[in-house]
Amino acid sequence: MARVTLEGVRKVYDNGFVAVHGVDLVVEDGEFVVLVGPSGSGKSTTLRIIAGLESLTGGELAIGGRVVNDVPPNERDIAMVFQSYALYPHMSVYENMAFALHLQKLPRAEIEARVRQAAQILGITAVLERRPRQLSGGQRQRVAIGRAIVRQPRVFLFDEPLSNLDAKLRVQMRREIARIRRELKATVVYVTHDQVEAMTLGDRIVVMNEGRVEQIGTPLELYDHPQTLFVATFIGSPAMNLIDGTAEFGGTPRFVATGDQSFSVPLTTQQAERLAATATQRLVAGIRPEDLRVVDSTARGATIPAIVDASEPLGNEVLLYLRAAGQDVTARADPHTLPRPGDRLPLEIDPARVHYFDRASARSI
Numbered sequence: 001m002a003r004v005t006l007e008g009v010r011k012v013y014d015n016g017f018v019a020v021h022g023v024d025l026v027v028e029d030g031e032f033v034v035l036v037g038p039s040g041s042g043k044s045t046t047l048r049i050i051a052g053l054e055s056l057t058g059g060e061l062a063i064g065g066r067v068v069n070d071v072p073p074n075e076r077d078i079a080m081v082f083q084s085y086a087l088y089p090h091m092s093v094y095e096n097m098a099f100a101l102h103l104q105k106l107p108r109a110e111i112e113a114r115v116r117q118a119a120q121i122l123g124i125t126a127v128l129e130r131r132p133r134q135l136s137g138g139q140r141q142r143v144a145i146g147r148a149i150v151r152q153p154r155v156f157l158f159d160e161p162l163s164n165l166d167a168k169l170r171v172q173m174r175r176e177i178a179r180i181r182r183e184l185k186a187t188v189v190y191v192t193h194d195q196v197e198a199m200t201l202g203d204r205i206v207v208m209n210e211g212r213v214e215q216i217g218t219p220l221e222l223y224d225h226p227q228t229l230f231v232a233t234f235i236g237s238p239a240m241n242l243i244d245g246t247a248e249f250g251g252t253p254r255f256v257a258t259g260d261q262s263f264s265v266p267l268t269t270q271q272a273e274r275l276a277a278t279a280t281q282r283l284v285a286g287i288r289p290e291d292l293r294v295v296d297s298t299a300r301g302a303t304i305p306a307i308v309d310a311s312e313p314l315g316n317e318v319l320l321y322l323r324a325a326g327q328d329v330t331a332r333a334d335p336h337t338l339p340r341p342g343d344r345l346p347l348e349i350d351p352a353r354v355h356y357f358d359r360a361s362a363r364s365i
């Protein structure tokens with residue numbers, strides 16, 4: 001296995017479009033790193049650069065300590081799994097998996113041993129003699145992964161491998177990939193635009209936006225300490241509530257929403273110090289839906305009046321869409337809270353759970 005290092009990696013396509021603006025990233029040996037971001041953010045381009053399918057316009061790429069900028073894909077010792085499984089339709093599953101090994105001129109017995117072992121890991125031994133069209137989507141996906149496993153590469157690259165599968169199969173395959181990964185202890189770079197996949201699979205996540213890295217961190221670091229408004233709203237579903245406002249320091253320091261004094265949250269000492277130290281006037285308060293607590297109207301302490309717009313009972317929880325002080329907010333509540341549109345429900349907020357951002361720079365304060 002191997003470490004993958006990107007230093008100032010840049011990609012300008014022939015038409016002049018800058019798809020990747022200088023990415024710095026170290027994927028440790030045996031680490032599972034997920035690149036996540038919206039469509040067009042440069043995830044596939046970055047992955048294809050690592051694979052050697054796209055050239056670099058600038059920067060340096062190293063695999064296992066060796067700079068591979070000019071090394072062709074077949075000499076990089078990587079295996080890539082694509083979204084479109086790209087199986088050979090006229091070959092059996094066995095032949096599909098063995099193909100690359102035949103090209104490498106490995107002995108027949110070695111090829112058979114590797115294919116059988118991969119098939120066993122993936123649970124596709126029973127379908128080895130079938131053609132791809134005789135398989136379900138999940139089985140085809142497994143064959144595509146199997147084809148990568150048998151090559152025993154130093155690095156696995158996955159580009160949205162699960163996006164063709166239905167929701168249930170995706171969850172199942174997600175668990176399979178996590179398990180396979182544990183067994184192979186492989187270095188993996190995995191691209192997805194699905195933040196749940198990113199959160200559940202990655203040791204670390206790289207959030208990309210418009211060809212730039214927004215933040216790199218463990219799933220919980222990104223969730224608990226988003227450094228930018230982009231990361232704050234991209235990670236977490238439903239998205240974090242964002243409320244524009246200002247800090248007021250006369251009396252008890254507090255955040256007050258623009259245009260409505262009734263939306264106010266006291267600042268912790270730490271928050272007050274940090275906010276006072278910045279010259280920023282325009283703030284954004286970020287509050288996760290689970291941090292807007294629905295309380296009953298007799299509750300004491302700081303609460304914000306809110307009116308229910310709509311509710312979505314999901315069984316394990318209910319999502320409440322509310323108007324609070326002229327703002328649309330989403331709250332997660334107990335599944336047995338079943339308010340009707342128009343009901344008044346005060347919201348309680350733990351000040352320490354509020355994230356503050358500078359509106360102008362979109363960075364956390």
Ligand SMILES: Nc1ncnc2c1ncn2[C@@H]1O[C@H](COP(=O)(O)OP(=O)(O)OP(=O)(O)O)[C@@H](O)[C@H]1O
Nearest residue numbers: 013015017019038039040041042043044045046193
């Ligand atoms: N060959 C090309 N020539 C010019 N521009 C390209 C080329 N390939 C991709 N792009 C552009 O580069 C940007 C990044 O593309 P990329 O495929 O890396 O995005 P992505 O993050 O993988 O998106 P998606 O989630 O849709 O797969 C896009 O704006 C895309 O239109």
Ligand SMILES: [Mg+2]
Nearest residue numbers: 043044045159
């Ligand atoms: Mg892509």
